[in-house]
Amino acid sequence: MKRDVIIACDFASREATLAFLDKFTDVKPFVKIGMELYYAEGPEIVREIKRRGHKIFLDLKLHDIPNTVKKAMAVLRNLDVDVTNLHAAGTTAMMQAAIEGLTREDGTRPLLIAVTQLTSTDQEAMERDLLIKEPIDEVVMHYAETAKNAGLDGVVCSPLEAGKVHDRCGQQFLTITPGVRFADGDVGDQKRVMTPAAAREIGSDMIVVGRPITAAEDPVAAYKRCVSEFVGE
Numbered sequence: 046m047k048r049d050v051i052i053a054c055d056f057a058s059r060e061a062t063l064a065f066l067d068k069f070t071d072v073k074p075f076v077k078i079g080m081e082l083y084y085a086e087g088p089e090i091v092r093e094i095k096r097r098g099h100k101i102f103l104d105l106k107l108h109d110i111p112n113t114v115k116k117a118m119a120v121l122r123n124l125d126v127d128v129t130n131l132h133a134a135g136t137t138a139m140m141q142a143a144i145e146g147l148t149r150e151d152g153t154r155p156l157l158i159a160v161t162q163l164t165s166t167d168q169e170a171m172e173r174d175l176l177i178k179e180p181i182d183e184v185v186m187h188y189a190e191t192a193k194n195a196g197l198d199g200v201v202c203s204p205l206e207a208g209k210v211h212d213r214c215g216q217q218f219l220t221i222t223p224g225v226r227f228a229d230g231d232v233g234d235q236k237r238v239m240t241p242a243a244a245r246e247i248g249s250d251m252i253v254v255g256r257p258i259t260a261a262e263d264p265v266a267a268y269k270r271c272v273s274e275f276v277g278e
């Protein structure tokens with residue numbers, strides 16, 4: 046999949062989301078729909094945004110027993126999204142079951158991406174609450190490799206990890222990275238950020254950008270700036 050900017054549509058309702066997307070008249074950005082919007086509006090919001098011609102990353106981060114994830118993925122495959130995801134912590138059996146569920150009768154399927162350790166989890170919390178004693182960087186790389194071996198297409202990771210993930214898992218293994226900010230923009234609550242140009246240089250395949258675009262005075266201009274810095278178009 047070619048390098049692209051994905052807008053995180055972190056809105057609470059259909060109305061707010063569509064009002065935002067209405068601003069885009071000459072371009073159809075790739076959008077990410079997360080739990081908040083999906084749980085508020087259900088699958089119809091996905092169908093509606095798809096009908097409008099956008100590519101969709103459905104960010105629901107599934108994590109359950111293999112059979113349940115397989116059946117849930119079989120439902121999601123009918124929504125015709127382009128990318129969806131799960132937690133690598135569900136283990137190889139769950140990831141393989143997810144691929145089975147997601148694969149359509151004609152053999153095609155949306156791209157499937159793994160979350161490794163959430164960026165909100167730090168070394169201390171991982172050791173204390175999850176009883177994982179290895180260095181967190183190593184845990185992230187191990188989860189990425191496990192996801193690759195299970196047949197997944199990539200991981201969601203910090204842009205700071207993207208280069209290392211490619212070294213371990215190959216250039217074809219996708220890295221989708223949030224935590225992107227313009228050099229002259231607000232950092233907000235993100236701790237480790239990178240500009241779109243730096244994310245490109247370090248090897249991110251796709252960046253997920255929320256507030257620098259959604260909260261901008263001119264979201265379309267902010268999106269185009271992001272594309273120009275990241276994709277170079």
Ligand code: C5P
Binds near residue numbers: 163
């Ligand atoms: O507004 P902002 O650009 O910070 O939004 C980033 C998006 O990426 C949000 O939807 C956030 O939930 C998501 N995300 C993240 N860090 C992760 C995984 C997902 O910021 N580790």
